[in-house]
Amino acid sequence: xxxxxxxxxxxxxxxxxxxxxxxxxxxxxxxxxxxxxxxxxxxxxxxxxxxxxxxxxxxxxxxxxxxxxxxxxxxxxxxxxxxxxxxxxxxxxxxxxxxxxxxxxxxxxxxxxxxxxxxxxxxxxxxxxxxxxxxxxxxxxxxxxxxxxxxxxxxxxxxxxxxxxxxxxxxxxxxxxxxxxxxxxxxxxxxxxxxxxxxxxxxxxxxxxxxxxxxxxxxxxxxxxxxxxxxxxxxxxxxxxxx
Numbered sequence: 001x002x003x004x005x006x007x008x009x010x011x012x013x014x015x016x017x018x019x020x021x022x023x024x025x026x027x028x029x030x031x032x033x034x035x036x037x038x039x040x041x042x043x044x045x046x047x048x049x050x051x052x053x054x055x056x057x058x059x060x061x062x063x064x065x066x067x068x069x070x071x072x073x074x075x076x077x078x079x080x081x082x083x084x085x086x087x088x089x090x091x092x093x094x095x096x097x098x099x100x101x102x103x104x105x106x107x108x109x110x111x112x113x114x115x116x117x118x119x120x121x122x123x124x125x126x127x128x129x130x131x132x133x134x135x136x137x138x139x140x141x142x143x144x145x146x147x148x149x150x151x152x153x154x155x156x157x158x159x160x161x162x163x164x165x166x167x168x169x170x171x172x173x174x175x176x177x178x179x180x181x182x183x184x185x186x187x188x189x190x191x192x193x194x195x196x197x198x199x200x201x202x203x204x205x206x207x208x209x210x211x212x213x214x215x216x217x218x219x220x221x222x223x224x225x226x227x228x229x230x231x232x233x234x235x236x237x238x239x240x241x242x243x
Contacts, residue, residue: 026189035148040217041216041223042098042099042214049168052167075165083168091179096116099115100113124144156179157181177198178199180196190213193210
């Protein structure tokens, strides 16, 4: 699959509504209730898509259980679910643009949607101020509930199907994966995500990573349609690749 749309090499100041130019360091926009407006076209958490462990703090490490580490060492790039046009899941990064859509049309059932350009042109739902159902149907993206804690959007996700890889390197995840994301927008041009990964089937303890994505939106940018299986020419080149 060909990269449909990527980040510019040298982003210029972007425009907010009304055409007034704003630098990336300008204050983050706010919604009427005072929470950050997360709108914008973001470039993806792609810098660590190949190996998510590179987003660990210096001195931290991923502590896999023995059988999980053995599985990790046997994984080949050609077997990567995302490389075979299956959903990437979370918290896996990728280089493709994406955006938040904050839906407040139904106050009692507020939702935030994440629209992805990459992989299979898919989406994710975050159910705000709710609890996880007791009987979840396991899925690729799991079931996400969110809430605002100060100016941070905290998203708790469970209910995975156990089929995803956390990155291209093959860090494993089971159906017991539990992901907590803490999104913050320190300024107009950047979105931070502090992620805690917990999976007692694969790892001996939880681990934290931090990722940043700059804004791509120049006032006119939109998500492009990208269908992974259309004119796909890459999978055959993965056959002989190893980590």
